[in-house]
Amino acid sequence: MTTNAIPTDAKVSADGLAVFDRTTSRWGRLTMLMGLALSLAGPIYIVFFAGLDVGISQVLVAFLAVAATFGVLWVIEPVTYYPILGQSSMYQAFMIGNIANKLIPAALTAQTAIDAKPGTRRAELSAVSAISGAVIIHIASLLIFVGLLGTWLLSNLPPDIMQVMKTFIVPAVLGAVHVQALMHLKQPRTALIAVLVSATVVFVISPMVPGFGMYGTVLAVLSTVALAWFLRKRTTPTDAQAS
């Protein structure tokens, strides 16, 4: 193949893109597996080799509770993002995280900037380039502001501020999450069911049953999913057939 081959030559173009698909799927998968192994190495070390009294069954129970709550997203999110990201970017995006709030806007901005039509190979390469640009900025800001500045902050912040950051981080995150969920309501019916079920579980059932608290979230999630499904709006005849 000559380097100055005209790109409209279909054969050349198909070859070049086949190489791209092979490289990105092979190396994308390999690097993702490495990231996966590394992200698990930390907790494995802490649980087994740090001299703490933690049983594998405790970790398993905790994981099952997390799975019961968020497990459905492990399947839904890849399926949702695939049409936007394409094969190659999937392996980038799921390792970097912050997909919806950062990577997808970055990819769309780049595609608009070079006027690439969604669904074309040009748009796919543009998305990969944009995500790579976003990765550079993201990695740099994390290393500088969290890695270096964070380490300095941890050893210099007054203990009472540290204590407050530690004790109140959960309500300080969840207050914002609730308002966001309610203001961007796409499913008011589901939200209402979730609020009523959660309030019943936390304020009515938990105080009556000692030691129930830890299973409260799982119960609330499972009941809300069931109720939201059976009480869903059935307007069009196609929905009735589908269910």
Add this chain to the structure above:
Amino acid sequence: MTYAPIAQQAVTTPGDVLAYANLPFLWLVAVGVFAVIIGQTVIYMRAVRKAAPAAEMSTGDISTSVRAGAISAIGPSLAVVVVAIAMLATLGTPGVLVRVGLIGSAKYEVGAASIAAGTAGGTFGGEGYTPEIFAIAFAAISLGGAMWLIGALVLTPLLKKGDVALSRTNPKLLSIIPAAAMLAAFFCLGFQQFVISSTHIFAYLGSAAGMALCIWLTRFTGKKWIAEWSQGIAIVAGLAVAYFITVAS
């Protein structure tokens, strides 16, 4: 229930957990994850350059795309930094770098860590946040995060072939069930904070007010960067309210 002042609730000092959360091995792992992602980016960019002519893409198009991606990532990246710093006292620096900065997100990690700590009879960050509870929560959120990667690894080749049964199922199922699970999990976890102490309620309200103000300002001014920063602003607002109540009492 009794609302004990926070000074009496503080059974453990942050130092206990952080001694484990900042172990050198965890730093090594965090650096490793960064290295893998940088390596992946280099390989991908070389692949893009090679394939560009075949996709009728010029060198200028590539640099424009990289620049556009980088510039649009500045705001969100710094916003993630604020959230990450707020979580340093609970997860430690290497844990925050990997779980909040990369792979995961603050919302999911906080939710999952609270659930995990609850199954072991503790709380995430609050009373009884011992090194053991940290270990269980950290392991559970890491395993949960790993499942997202496994989901992407398993489903991407299947989706490429276009033969995933899921895409043929009822689209209502795909929109209602995840929304119901997320809403129930976050509302339940939030309400559970209400019964811990009155300061927890005020921290929650401070954060909620911060987010409401951000959303209103975004709509009022039309400036999108406010929405980007809303989570960080709200968390700082919630923590500030809790701090002033703690200091005043």
